[in-house]
Amino acid sequence: MDQLPVLSLLAPLREAFSQHHQVILEAPTGAGKSTALPLAMLNWDELKGKILMLEPRRVAARSVAHYIASQRGCKVGEEVGYRVRGESRSQASTRLEIVTEGILTRMIQQDPELTGIEMIIFDEIHERHLTTDLGLALALEIQGSFREDLKILAMSATLSGLPLTDLMPDAISLKSEGRSFPVEIAYRASSSQQKNRSPHHCIEHMGRCIVDMLADDSQLSQYSHGSLLAFLPGQGEIMKLQEFLSSRLDLNQFSICPLYGSLPPKVQDRAIAAASDGKRKVVLSTNVAESSLTIDGITMVVDSGYKRQASFNARTGVTRLSLKRISQASAAQRCGRAGRLAPGYCMRLWSQEEQGRLLKADEPEVLHSDLIPMVLDAACWGVKSLAELPMLTAASKPNESAAWELLKMLEVVDKQRQITSHGRQAYELGCHPRLAHMLLKAKSLAQNSGEHELVGLACILAGTLESRSRGRHGIDIGGYLREAVQGESGQQVRQWMKKLKVNPDLSACIAEASNEDIAFLLALAFPDRVAKNRGVSGYLLANGTGVTLPEHDALSSVDWLVVADFQENEGRTSGRVYLAAQIDTAAFKSRLAFLVTKQEHCGWDDTKGRFYAETQQRIGQIVLSKTAVSKPDPKQIKSAIIEQIRTKGLGLLNMNDKVLQLQNRLALAATLDKDQSWPDISDDQLIDTLTDWLGPYLSDVRSLSQLKSLDCYNLLLNQLEWNAQQRLDTLFPCHWPMATGTRAGITYDDGGRALLSVRLQEALGMALSPVLANGKLTVTMELLSPAHRPLALTADLASFWQGPYVEVKKEMKGRYPKHLWPDDPANTLPTRFTKKKTLNQNL
Structure with missing residues (x-):
């Protein structure tokens, strides 16, 4: 610890904070910024209040807290503590508290002045998690209003591509050298991987590389005293590789240790701790081990070069998991794990030529993730757009719009995007807004009807859906209820019951749970995921998305479902359902009547070549019933025609060569004749402005032949005044x-x-x-x-x-x-x- 490079910056850092309350510290891997720096700060006399340090992952927060506490000679939870979701080891007198990033936003919402906290340290800010960006934005808001004395230290392994200085222009910047030993790098791409570009085809290749490396006592002998760390995209690949290695390695010599986020803390600790019983460890990890976390004794790294990235689909409202190549910055971080304590060796399972084509750095999550939790935090903070906060990167507009729309549907915010009383109660529950809405509605119904088991069942369903590890009991969510009241999810279920101030008998709730009650509660949370069977092609969700179930599953042939958990995967046209419940159609006339809407609909009949109008009973995009309207409103027909043209294109109109020539002449005029203002009549602009230029001429149109007979050339030409027409004819x-x-x-x-x-x-x-x-x-x-x-x-x-x-x-x-x-x-x-x-x- 005495030799760590970051210690040379202690004096400049103290001096910087005496002059300014914002400091940016760039400290590469191995500098000691996550451990030695906060450890030393505990001895600074000028820091009277609590130091809060944010870590991106739970496993890192717990590990860092245990390490610093051991260096101080105290127990975790006393002078040094930590707080992660579902677990807290700290007290009022704790001076250094390590927390995951989401905890900070909750603390700020509950106490905007952050009473008693003197400094916030953002560790590994370059990873750009949603909670990192939001936590920093809220901390800067506080510092600029309530707490000018609040100290903010933003720490990053690299500032490359990170606009911290734009966000904090007055901050003092410091840079530390890294402390990492030389790492020998080798590239070994498998032929199947180069053809398929997928890690599914390289698990065996990776396994053989690991076996060869551990057996090579000649060329790699200098690294053979240490353990090996392998990076894989996710839990599924880790389990496959663990099975492969278990049958090929001598388990008397090697301990195979998986490491990923949903593992129990004790299993994670085993992967991080030093090897025991004279064995060498083989740690199979996701990117949780990429930074912050030091795994004892690692001298060799094998990197698949892949990660699993979650991307939110604003249209379907669901997150798609896809396999992505890591960035060059991420590859450097992974490689550096081999050189933390001694010289190391890293094998990259791709070509050196491909290394040069990798992205320089990872994209921030705010560009592709589900923004619903972040938007709820923003609403609670009192802003109506994430753009009102000092964000490092502007959020994805489609994803943010989808988030606000869902919160409106769940009554969490009103039409003006202001948080409602229902929304504040939902936020206090600390779960996804969908589930919070379900819990609160269940409590209200239970109070009115006396069905107290209903709120208990809602808590159990929420626990099932938020569980990080579930068994495999089919698609029917009813098969998971008993499992949900056990272990970590069971603790969460009881916490919600405590917050809701209810205490039903969970065993009775499970025993008395009916399909009708389960479907009703899930429909409260997922009204857009009510699904109708459409035969061989699976189900259609109310939001217009197609999903499928395994053919052998008991629910695969029922008429109606409410889908609680499904996922879109790259390369699949339909989402895959993981959890659902059957709906009895009679419920649409009783408990689920709130889902059904009545609306007038106009459309196009391809068979008859005419527009039509009808009254429809609908659940989102699903039509339950329809009745023909004999005398449709002309405005509705006009809207239907315009919508049909937008869907099928301008080819439905008489867009002859004269129109094309007019478009091209006006485009040239706009470019070469700046003295005149010329209208844009490009295809995209015409589609966008159909109501303006075409709408007035659609009053009597009822068929495709009538639509084709409209003289589009003169309609467009007449948008020009007479003088402009003459000028166009003269110039072009x-x-x-x-x-x-x-x-x-x-x-x-x-x-x-x-x-x-x-x-x-x-x-x-x-x-x-x-x-x-x-x-x-x-x-x-x-x-x-x-x-x-x-x-x-x-x-x-x-x-x-x-x-x-x-x-x-x-x-x-x-x-x-x-x-x-x-x-x-x-x-x-x-x-x-x-x-x-x-x-x-x-x-």
Whole structure:
């Protein structure tokens, strides 16, 4: 500890905080920023209040707290403690508290002045978790209003691509050297991986590499005293690799230790601790071991090069898990694990050439994650948009909009995006807003009806859905109820009951639970996931998404479901259902009647080629019943026509060549004639403004033939005033007068070219190509044969006459001997006729 590089910055850091309350510290892997720095701060006399240090992951928070407490010679929970979700080891007198990031936002919401806290340390801020960005934003809000004396220390392994100085322009920046030993790097991509680009095909390759490395006493002997750390995308790959290695390694020599977030704390501790019984450890980890966490004795690393990334789909309201390549920054962090305590060795299971193509750094979660919890925090804080907070990166607009819409649907915020009383109660429960809404509604119903078991069942269902580890009992959520009241999820169930001030008999709740009650409660939380069976293609959710169930599952053939847990996976067209409950259709007329809406609908009948109107009973995108309307409202028909055009495109209209030419001419005019304001009539703009330019002419349209008969060219042309039409015709004419009397057509393409097609004999005597738009656009000449076939294409007629024309003349003179092919075309009179007729006319 005395040799860690960050210790050299203790004096500058103390000096910095004496001058300013914001400091940015860049300290690479091995510098000691997560351990030695907070440990030393406990001896600073000027820090009278509590130090709060944020860690991105629970396993790191617990590990760091235990380590610092051991260095201070105290028990965890006394001078040094930690707080993570579901577990707290701290007290009022605790001076250094390690917390996960989500805990900080709760603390700020409950006490905006953060009474008693003097400093907040954001560790590993470069990882850019949602809770990191939000926690920093709220801390800066507090510092700028309630607590000017609050000290903020933002620590990062790298500042590359991290806009911290933009967010904190007055902060003092310090930089520490890293302390890592040299790491030898090798690249070994499997042939199957290069073809398939998926880690599913390289588990065996990875396993063989590990076995070979551990058996290599010659080339890798200098690293053989330590343990090995393997990075994989997720729990599934870890279990497969553990099975592979267990049958090939001597378990008397090696301990295979999995490490991922949902493991019990004792199992995680075993993976982190030093190897025992003279064995070497083989730790199989997700990216929880990438930073902050030091695993004792690691000298060798094997990196799959993949991570599992969650991306929120704003349209379906569900998170999709996909396998992604890690970034170069992440690869460096993983590699550095081998050189924390001694020289190490890292094998990367991809090519060196591919290494150069990896992203420089990981994208922040705020760009692709589910923003519902963050938006709820923002609403509780009193803002109506995440843009009102000092965020490191602007949030994804579609994902944020989807989050606000869901909170409105769940009555958590009102139409003005202000938190409701119901919303504040939901926030206090500390679970996902969907589940909080279900719990509160269940309590209200239980109080009104006397069904006290209903709120207990709601708590059990919420515990099932929030459980980090579930058995496999099929899709029916009813098969998981007993499991949910055990262990960590059982503790959570009882905490919710305590907050709701209810105390039902959980055993009785489970014994008396009916499918009807379960489906009703889940529909409160997931009204957009009521699903109707659509036959061989699975189910249609109320939000319009398709999902499927395993064919052998008992629920796969029922008519109606409410889906509580499903997931979209890359490469699949439909989501996969994991938990659901059957709905009795009779419930839509009783307890679930709140889901059914009545609305007038107009649409297009492809068979009859007409628009129609009907009254529909719907659950979201699912139609329960419909009744034809004999006299539809003309406004509804007009809206249906416009919607149909938006769906199927402008091809439903008479968008002939004249319209296309008008579009291209106006696009050129907007570019080359800045003295006039020209309208945008591009396809995208026309689709966006259908109501304005087409709407007034749809009052009597009822069929496709009537729609096609509309003169779109004149509708669009008439958007121009008369003077503008005249100016357009002057600058970008549709015809060019030839000396022969022919009005040659000019065609404008979408590349900005004006093309004049005319027989070569009629262009004789023209020294230069015509120019348009006051000399800004040279016309491209398409010179044709007497049979109107293309001979040449040129925008420089003078050069054509002097050069390429000679070859054209040689070839064409024999083919068309009756026509004129002069030796001096630039000085020959043009003609529309043969040589003989031309000669007679001239006489």
